[in-house]
Structures are given as structure tokens and as C-alpha cells.
Amino acid sequence: MPKRVKYAGFVLVFFALLAVVIRFGGTGVGWGHALLGALVATPLGLWMIWLRRRMTEQAQEWGRRRFRPWPEERRR
Template sequence: MTKWQKNAAYALAIYALSAVVIRFSAGGQGWGTALLLGLVVTPLALWMGWLRRRLTEQAAEWGRRRVRPWPEERRR
């Protein structure tokens, strides 16, 4: 499976899951409203996942580039 296909399948799964959750939530939205809200929720969820992954990568990179040693490493 290519990266594009994997991303498309992931986005479709998030869309379907969010539409079903919105449809059967306590608010009792209809299918049309649930599908439209799923279109709003899906890009937001994908962006939040991308942002979390990017921040984690940057934090790991910052940890490797730390000039001063960590306090645990100074005691050795």
C-alpha cells in the first residue's frame, strides 16, 4: 500500500467513525448533519495528529541537541 493510499484509508476511516459517533451521540443528529460535521471533524483530526507527530519529533531532536547534560548524566 502506498503512502497516499494509506493516508486516504486513514482519512476515510476517521470520516466514517466521526459521522457514526455524531449520528448516534446524545444530540441525535440526522445522517445529513452527521456527514457534514464529519467533513469538518476529519481535517481537524488529521491536522491534530500531524501537529502532535511534528512536536514529538522536534522535542526528540531538541533533546539530542541539548548542550548541557541532563542532571542524571552529570552525577555519573
């Protein structure tokens, strides 16, 4: 399956899950408002996922560049 198709499927599932959670979250929101809320929250959630991945990758790269082995390991 192409990468774009996987990403589109993930976005649709994420949107549907958010809509269902907002609809049945106990606040008495109707389907219209739940879909609008999911429409607003989906890009925010995807951005947060992207930001977390990016920060993790940068931290790993930083750790690789600045890693100094323990003195015991240097002697080996």
C-alpha cells in the same frame, strides 16, 4: 501498499468513525448533519494529529541536542 493509499484509507476510516460518533452521540442528529459535521471535523482532527507528531519530533530533536549526561555517567 503505497503510502498514499494507506493515508486515503486512514482518512476514510477517520471520516466514517466521526460520522458514526456524531450520529449516535445521543444528540439526535440526522445522517445529513452528521456527515457534514464529520466533513468539517476530519481536516481539523488530521491537523491535530500532524501537529502532535511534529511537536513530538521537535522535542526529541531538542532533547538530543541539549542533553547533558548526569555527572555519574560522565565519569564512565
